[in-house]
Amino acid sequence: MFEIDKNTNLLEREEFKYPLQNVKRPNLFRSLFNYDEIPKVAFNHRIVPISMPKDIWITDTTFRDGQQAREPYTVEQIVHLFSLLHKLSGPKGIIRQSEFFVYSKKDREALYKCMELGYEFPEVTSWIRANKDDFSLVKSIGIKETGILVSSSDYHIFYKMHSNRKQAIQHYLNIIRECIETGIRPRCHFEDVTRADFYGFVVPFAMQLMNLMEEYKIPIKIRLCDTMGYAITYPGSVLPRCVQGLVYGLYHYAGVPHELLEWHGHNDFYKSVTNATYAWLYGASSVNCSLLGLGERTGNTPLEAMVIEYAQMRGSLDGMDTTVITDIADYYKNEIDFDIPPMMPFVGERFNMTSAGIHADGLMKNEEVYNIFNTEKILKRPCRVSIGSSSGLAGVTHWVNQRISLPQGKAFSKQHELIQRIKDWVDAQYAEGRVTIIGDDEMEQILQKHLQELNIEYEVK
Secondary structure (H helix, E strand, O other): OEEEOOOOOOEEEHHHOOOOOOOOOOOOOOOOOOOOOOOOOOEOOOOOOOOOOOOOEEEEOOOOHHHOOOOOOOHHHHHHHHHHHHHHHOOOOOEEEEEEOOOOHHHHHHHHHHHHOOOOOOEEEEEOOOOHHHHHHHHHHOOOEEEEEOOOOHHHHHHHOOOOHHHHHHHHHHHHHHHHHHOOEEEEEEOOHHHOOHHHHHHHHHHHHHHHHHHHOOOOEEEEEEOOOOOEOOOOEOOOOEHHHHHHHHHHHOOOOHHHEEEEEEOOOOOHHHHHHHHHHOOOOEEEEEHHHOOOOOOEOEHHHHHHHHHHHHOOOOOOOOHHHHHHHHHHHHOOOOOOOOOOOOOOOOOOEEOOHHHHHHHHHOHHHOOOOOHHHHHOOOOEEOEOOOOHHHHHHHHHHHHEEOOOOOOOOOOOHHHHHHHHHHHHHHHOOOOOOEOHHHHHHHHHHHHHHOOOOOEEO
């Protein structure tokens, strides 16, 4: 039998409406996930079309998942970071939501203070245990949406919940009904979806959620949680690891609208950013991230990375203030006392720094040669050089000219005596056996010494 599909407006086979498969034994996909081996990547050569939604956005989990792998933030830190998220988000609210815990007094105090700021974006949402008391608590606070854990893989259903698929779905639906009847929009977190039986559980459950949404006329969001970071984006790869298959499949087979699909990824296999971008490309309007990628184990998708991905995909920042990314990094470093890995893109101390003399020479002639974009304009981070054994005259010259306020067109040349003296000192360091780079503080002392000896009156930045 054929009928018109609401998403494609084409006649399609009714067999695509997959029934729940209530198996007696868990499907653990052992051909892919042999616990004693590295997970395998398999292919079936099935390709789905790109289906980028008209509107895409970012949601934040810094104060929920982002606190599960570090010491909790103070109330003041949460409020300050939330304000920076608002500023980064811009007038269009590209960072649309931020989720909070509500269990402790400190959690609720931080949440209240953030709500009192009166920002439209990010909207404050919650993540709670799935019971009526917690729904009532969220309702009393004034939160309109909450996350609910609905584990989707047989690993969780059989081994953690000691249940079966049919019982799990019935349990989830009862909880979601309670949530809706309390007056809260549910956001269903499909935990461990990249090890779940897509056609035997995920699609049938999502279809039931869409029926529930039609019954109550309240949107039900589905968050696809790549809990273990197994997701991949290789064309023609098999489910349940294939991002594009998961996202497109829920839209196409279960009828979940783009705006109700959200991706939540982890970085266990270094793929979180690419996976999130593919989720956008294939039909999820929303990707869930945390600042600096902080979160469980290897962390979540870095929010600042997806801001840059958004600009690359859309050709515009749509009002987002990317200079705030540097403000956020500085706050983590100076106020939270968090050590950001120096090579981390966009926020690390050395992300746009070179120590190679030949690169420094290229930067001096035109910084576009060796800088990814205008990092000074976009991130308030001018490209820099560090001084090491291979920096050469070009590296020293670039470093000095960045440190001194000079009139237009009056930069020091490689032949200037100041540059020559500092270069000789650097060479002597490594001739004596030094192997480490020379830090900025040490270079500042040498620069000041030779500025005084040569009676050069310039203001050091």
